[in-house]
Amino acid sequence: MATEFTRWLGIDHPIIQAPMAGAGSTPAMTAAVSAAGGLGSIGAAYLSLDALAAEVAEVRSRTDRPFAINLFARSESAPGAADPAPMLALIARHHEALGIEPPVLPSMPPDPLDSQLAAMLVHQPAVVSFTMGALPAADVARLKAAGIKTMGTATTVAEAKALEASGVDAIIAQGSEAGGHRGTFFAPWQAALIGTMALVPQIVDAVSVPVVAAGGIMDGRGIVAAEALGAAAVQMGTAFLTTTESGIHEAYKAALLASADTATTVTLAFSGRPARGMRNRFLTEVEAVADQILSFPLQNSTTRPMRSAAARQGDIERLSLWSGQAASLGRRMGSAELVRRLVDEAEAVRARLR
Ligand SMILES: Cc1cc2nc3c(=O)[nH]c(=O)nc-3n(C[C@H](O)[C@H](O)[C@H](O)COP(=O)(O)O)c2cc1C
CATH class of the missing domain: 3.20.20.70 (Aldolase class I)
Incomplete structure (x- = not known):
């Protein structure tokens, strides 16, 4: 070739x-x-x-x-919610389900x-x-x-x-x-x-x-x-x-291979920037209150502890399941x-x- x-x-x-x-x-x-x-x-x-x-x-x-x-x-990204409290409260429920400490708003690194x-x-x-x-x-x-x-x-x-x-x-x-x-x-x-x-x-x-x-x-x-x-x-x-x-995680691999052509959507839910991934519980919940999403990279840093814990536990409902x-x-x-x-x-x- x-x-x-x-x-x-x-x-x-x-x-x-x-x-x-x-x-x-x-x-x-x-x-x-x-x-x-x-x-x-x-x-x-x-x-x-x-x-x-x-x-x-x-x-x-x-x-x-x-x-x-x-x-x-x-590059500029869409402005996010002015008040981070509702998003933190939503993410806190997922931390509880994963058995990890409540989320805190991270400071923005340079x-x-x-x-x-x-x-x-x-x-x-x-x-x-x-x-x-x-x-x-x-x-x-x-x-x-x-x-x-x-x-x-x-x-x-x-x-x-x-x-x-x-x-x-x-x-x-x-x-x-x-x-x-x-x-x-x-x-x-x-x-x-x-x-x-x-x-x-x-x-x-x-x-x-x-x-x-x-x-x-x-x-x-x-x-x-x-x-x-x-x-x-x-x-x-x-x-x-x-x-x-x-x-x-193996569970993410299995979900990809079993997925339908209709499984994905483009969402700001995990990072504050549009990305294509498979719909799951977290994505669907956040999409329902899309005006609460924080800007990039704040939404990304705020959801990171949840995503990391979910990745360790193989919990595909709280993971960003990026997929074409x-x-x-x-x-x-x-x-x-x-x-x-x-x-x-x-x-x-x-x-x-x-
Ligand atoms: C899990 C995942 C993570 C990605 N991360 C990046 C990245 O860090 N930088 C980048 O330029 N593209 C990233 N992409 C996008 C790819 O460069 C590429 O556009 C995409 O995978 C092509 O579509 P496909 O997934 O259907 O092959 C990522 C894609 C996936 C699936």
């Missing part, structure tokens, strides 16, 4: 394992995907600088192939982006990818001057054009099928729910840099379809969530084996089409 894009990155297959900050992706997954000839990614958005350094060291101890580190860029960007120059990954905003052109130029390739996430044509103008090397076109946080940073997020099939060719026509398709791609059929739309590569998240190396719309096509196998399977499947689809 070597292409101009894979040669440019020094990888064998145009398959990127999506960064999944929070537990989805692990250094073992990143290394396995990169060693198998894809591009593994570290989801670094929530990692302390020490934890990031440890993950980078672990990936490098397992493979010398290229990998990406992913960050959250800076934005980590500048120190994270400085760390990129130290760690020197092959690629820095980012979502939820455009980086200032000066930051992109600094990364490029250090020999690091950059990829920004767009959910609309206008976002793709803004990213191209900032100097990125490639654009990840994230369709509305995608699991996890929406990369949207321009339009109201409700207007930026464009399916992968509609989004990818419009972005391909609008920009001159390579476009990576993301959202709902689970197997060789999806990879060849993305190729047909003009994508240079695919980025897949949900497909890797059920692999051996994934950091999520095609989770039932997922498979249980090692991440490297999945890369090999995807390559074989894509080849079989191409042969069938010929």
Whole structure:
């Protein structure tokens, strides 16, 4: 599956394992995907600088192939509820059910982006990818001057054009099928729910840099379809969530594999930013009082102790069950084996089409 894009990155297959900050992706997954000839990614958005350094060291101890580190860029998010008390009271009931101390309103740490960007120059990954905003052109130029390739996430044509103008090397076109946080940073997020099939060719026509398709791609059929739309590569998240190396609880994996195409929705309930996940008890309760949701990242920090306890206990009713719309096509196998399977499947689809 070597292409101009894979040669440019020094990888064998145009398959990127999506960064999944929070537990989805692990250094073992990143290394396995990169060693198998894809591009593994570290989801670094929530990692302390020490934890990031440890993950980078672990990936490098397992493979010398290229990998990406992913960050959250800076962009405005919707204003949240002015009074945090009702949300704290709601979350307190879930803490009680989990048997943990009542929630407290966390203080807001300073934005980590500048120190994270400085760390990129130290760690020197092959690629820095980012979502939820455009980086200032000066930051992109600094990364490029250090020999690091950059990829920004767009959910609309206008976002793709803004990213191209900032100097990125490639654009990840994230369709509305995608699991996890929406990369949207321009339009109201409700207007930026464009399916992968509609989004990818419009972005391909609008920009001159390579476009990576993301959202709902689970197997060789999806990879060849993305190729047909003009994508240079695919980025897949949900497909890797059920692999051996994934950091999520077994109960979450089982829920993904048993889920229906209608199981997910885009919600602000867990973090204050729109993200696609499977409906569960917490999500449904918060959606019913959506005006009580706090802004990002406050809602995210406030729900973190609940989500962490739920993850330990395998309580899928209180966990953010991020998932794309095609989770039932997922498979249980090692991440490297999945890369090999995807390559074989894509080849079989191409042969069938010929
Ligand atoms: C559990 C999970 C966590 C995610 N975390 C991130 C992240 O930290 N950074 C990012 O750029 N994208 C993140 N994404 C989105 C992916 O990059 C990608 O857009 C998405 O997985 C593609 O859709 P799919 O899940 O249907 O493959 C996440 C996705 C999932 C499922």
